[in-house]
Amino acid sequence: MTNALSRFLTPVACTCKDFTHPWTDSCANASAGVLLAAIPYSLRIYTMVYALSLLMRHRIPRLGDLKRNLHGIIQSTAFLVSNGYTFILFNCLLRRLIGHYVCATVAFVPSFISSYASILIERPARRPLLALYMANLATESIWNMAEVRGYVRSIPQGQTLIFGVSISALLYLYRLGLHKTTCKDSLFNVLRFFVDKREEGPVVAKAGCEGAATATATATEASVSAASTSSSANTQRSRSPLDFRSINVLVQIYSRFLDAVKSRHPSCPHRDNCWHYALMGGLRPFVGGIGLQLALRLIMNFKKIMQFKLDVRKTIFNKDTLNLGIFLGWFSFLYKGVSCTLRHSFGRDDPRFAIPAGLLASTAFTKYPDVTVALYVMWKALQ
Template sequence: MAAQSKLIDGAIKCSCQEYMHPWTASCVSGGAGILLACTPASMRTYSVVYLLALVMKMRIPRLLDIKRTIIGILTSSAFLTTNAYLFSLMVCVVRRLVGGFYMSTVAFIPTFIASIAALCIERPARRTPLALYVANEGTEALWNMLESRGLVRSIPNGHVLILGCSLTALLYMYRRGVHKSKVKDVTFKALSILMAKGEEGPIKASEAPTTQTSCLHPFNFGSIAAYVQLYDRLRNSKHPSCSHREGCGTYAIVGGLKPFLGGVGLQVGLKLLLNIGRIVKLKMDWRKQIFNKNSLQLGLALGSFSLIFKAVSCGLRITCGRDDACFAIPAGLLGSIGLLQFPNITISLYVMWKTLQMLYNWGSEEDLLPKVPHFNMLLYATFTAVLFHSAILEASSIRNSYYKFLENVSGKRINLFDRRPFESLGLKSHAQLQEVIKRLKIDMTNPLPIMPLTV
């Protein structure tokens, strides 16, 4: 009893109304308001997600596809709405249980409980992608919070290093042939497009070198024919352990050219899709949006990575006289130099978490790592809790896009949560909120959120 009394005495004495719903004294009305506000926002969000996924199939949807899309929209919308509603409810419940607020109970613990419960509504196939998405967002927010405390320090192009190491690990698994037996994932299909079949594992035993390669005559560079023969030899020669049909030089150059064209096409296509409204209104600035060097960045990154990876792999096979899955490690790390052309922290963190997931699955299949039940749900709940904590107490550490998302699904409530009672925590939460509001140009003229339910 004495320990419990000491715990309560150390709490920040702040009511639910003062912090979360200053427009109504009723916790029930506060929760019901966020439920009503989040429902249409969730429907809009997931309608776009599922319809875009339907379009990406590049075929006329069947009746079954339409039915699955509608069910998916309703299920995912119910999950997101429940998550928002339970967060509001659990903040009030936890405050009443512990007698006040602590740093962990302002957002983290209520969000963790709400996220576990809400994710039970979502389809099991969607839980892992959701966990990887919030882990991506939450990792950056967590790093920013640690950096603001001086506990870590960013290094130049650190996210490029993360992406390079992640791709190297994926390519090692690809060369080992893990994707054919242990870990089957759509990510390996993307790798097969980037690297083609020339680097696909498992590695087969190579044949002994033919006598033709050992009886090559020296060139007489006094004639033009010698240069033609040299070009032909460089273009067609390859080591017996190389599984590609063409010569190593052609293989590396063409292998870099195809991803380059694909990357440019993908980046231009996305820009056109995002600017469809301007195109229809004939207000598109083509030179600024499309015809500039930025449209080449993704293509240059993919093309140079593929070219260097394949050139180094062939070089190692020729030097060592054999093929080995371990060659993917130096080839991938050297190929990462090309990724400097397209530095993107979002892609880097997503690929990192996807790689960690696949390495974990591989390790568990080999009985090297334990299988943790519902690990994807725990991962989702943990990083969602980090994001909510960040958005409320340390708003400047969260990505602008995710804060806008939270503002949308909360019915603009997140801007109106009063952080001033928590100034004793030393995080300057109110000042950070004002900085975010100013940076995102959020309109704060209306003192009430959407669906305030002030009764």
């Protein structure tokens, strides 16, 4: 421990010119140069971010929306620019105050002060998002370092497992309705787009789900013939909860799956039949994902487009462009399809259905296995 501490405080024979700004001898000129170079880059990034946020609202922006977004672009740009140039500023300042570098002042201390000072410039609503984004990068970096040193070992499709468990937890909270009270977060607005607003909790037991067949049979018994009564009783038995102790349970599940395809259970929150609900629910995210991927590719290659140097077939029209759309569409389709099947099978709606539905739907993540997305959802679930 003493040896490690002594190494941590051992002076480093290096100047800030050699380490931080080899292009100039002046620390002030280096900080000012990074400041000027970071402005257009940061402005371009946040203009794209806020423009996409406007598009995600699916309505024509009003004058007030444009003013708020312009203010947000300027404020977020100031945050990112200050985070860049103040690192050099505090790095050089600490070396001059101490007289030399130590292990802590080479990067950790100046970057901590720089990040803390710059995030105070950003809007308070965006600070948790930035903190979680950096937690993603830190988690991934630490894992990669540990894996290189042989301390841990990655498993195939591990990011899909992380995503599946995390998104299932978030969907369970969504179906409980806690996203409206104790678990408010902007991520649930994104989930609402993919799993539908009608799946939103809290789940309310509807008249006509369990016990509806009994009430119908009782009312019919007083007004119709014995044949109608028998038919109602058969309907009641077909909608009763599944008996998993019976070997016929698989036949019952298959029969109710066919019912889900052809009809709508009273506990389902949608009006169309379940097959139409799941299919159309998956089609919209599929088209939206492809459109978003195309838009990002066009924006990232804007310079090449203006110079007529873009290979359209290679850059845009390839199978990778479909991956995001396939993931989003397949995820939505599976989640809604499994949820409807469970409602038909058990004869009721239940927030716990979000867990198996979310786990099965997360298999679509194999088409877009992004580690950053998986870690972001994980940290959101933990938050």
